[in-house]
Amino acid sequence: MTGPRFSRPGDEGGLRALWKRVFADSDLFLDTFFREIYVPGMAAVMEDGGTIVSAAYCIPFGMARYIYAVATAPEHRGRGCGKAVTLFAADGKDAYLCPASKELRRWYMDAMGALPASIRPAFTPTGALKPIPAEEYVRRREALLERVPHAEYSPGILALFALDGGFFEDEAGHICAVDREGSVRELLPCPPGGQIFLLALNGAPPIYWGLTLD
Numbered sequence: 070m071t072g073p074r075f076s077r078p079g080d081e082g083g084l085r086a087l088w089k090r091v092f093a094d095s096d097l098f099l100d101t102f103f104r105e106i107y108v109p110g111m112a113a114v115m116e117d118g119g120t121i122v123s124a125a126y127c128i129p130f131g132m133a134r135y136i137y138a139v140a141t142a143p144e145h146r147g148r149g150c151g152k153a154v155t156l157f158a159a160d161g162k163d164a165y166l167c168p169a170s171k172e173l174r175r176w177y178m179d180a181m182g183a184l185p186a187s188i189r190p191a192f193t194p195t196g197a198l199k200p201i202p203a204e205e206y207v208r209r210r211e212a213l214l215e216r217v218p219h220a221e222y223s224p225g226i227l228a229l230f231a232l233d234g235g236f237f238e239d240e241a242g243h244i245c246a247v248d249r250e251g252s253v254r255e256l257l258p259c260p261p262g263g264q265i266f267l268l269a270l271n272g273a274p275p276i277y278w279g280l281t282l283d
Contacts, residue, residue: 070122070145072115073157083121084112091140098232105225113158115150123150127158128282131221134159136166136270137282152180155270163273165220167266167281174268183268187278190263192253196240203227206236209244210279213257219277230254230280246280255279 076084084107085099106128115123123141127134136158141150155166155177165186168174177183207222222230234248245256259277267278 070115070117070148070150073113073123073154074115075110075157076112076114076124078109080109080112080114080121081107084114084124087121087124087140087142088138090142092138098229101229101232105228106223113154115145115154117145123154125151125154125158127160127164128226129223130226130278131219131223133220133273133276133278134162134164135220135281136164139166156181159270162271164270165267165273165276165278166270167283168268169283174265177268177270181270183270185265185267186269186273186275187265187267188263189266190256190260192245192256192260194237194239194241194243194245194247194253194256198237198239198245198247201236201238201244203231203236206244206246210257213244214277217277218274220279222280226280226282229282 081103085103088094088099107126111128112124112126114121122145125139126137128137136155139151139155158164166177166183168177207227211221230246234246234254237245237247239245243256243258246254248254267281269275
């Protein structure tokens with residue numbers, strides 16, 4: 070096995086194949102991600118015989134950086150690949166990640182010294198929801214978070230989320246992002262309380278974070 074290294078032009082096919090194998094996301098999702106968000110150099114990869122067998126992406130959310138889609142081919146697991154590509158993708162700089170389970174969260178904390186960085190409150194909108202454009206959502210969100218260190222949403226991130234949900238205003242004037250299952254992924258103004266869902270790598274400070282790509 071060789072690497073890790075940063076991804077290069079021409080790696081897209083191998084990255085997509087590994088992603089599809091590990092996560093089984095739709096072609097539409099992958100098309101949107103690689104068209105709207107991915108650029109060469111965004112991923113850290115390891116190879117075996119020229120085939121990409123492990124990868125992790127470092128995606129900008131404004132000034133913040135998010136480690137996403139850490140994947141290793143099943144036959145190469147247990148060799149430290151996930152840790153290697155995650156740390157290489159972060160490149161020694163501040164970064165955040167959102168593990169998919171409590172077990173993974175504990176692994177990142179134990180293996181990489183990741184620390185709690187943000188909570189996800191139990192979001193409950195008031196009354197009926199009215200759809201609003203993504204551009205309006207971002208404008209109002211930025212005004213509400215003007216004095217709070219926070220992750221920012223690019224057009225690509227909004228396009229990817231739009232495959233799975235939408236943006237709304239409730240009857241109390243709050244704005245919210247809701248996925249296709251009806252789960253409220255973000256509501257602003259943000260209610261107090263909640264549980265840890267985001268971890269910080271390399272000394273990244275606590276930050277308000279709403280939509281991850283999980």
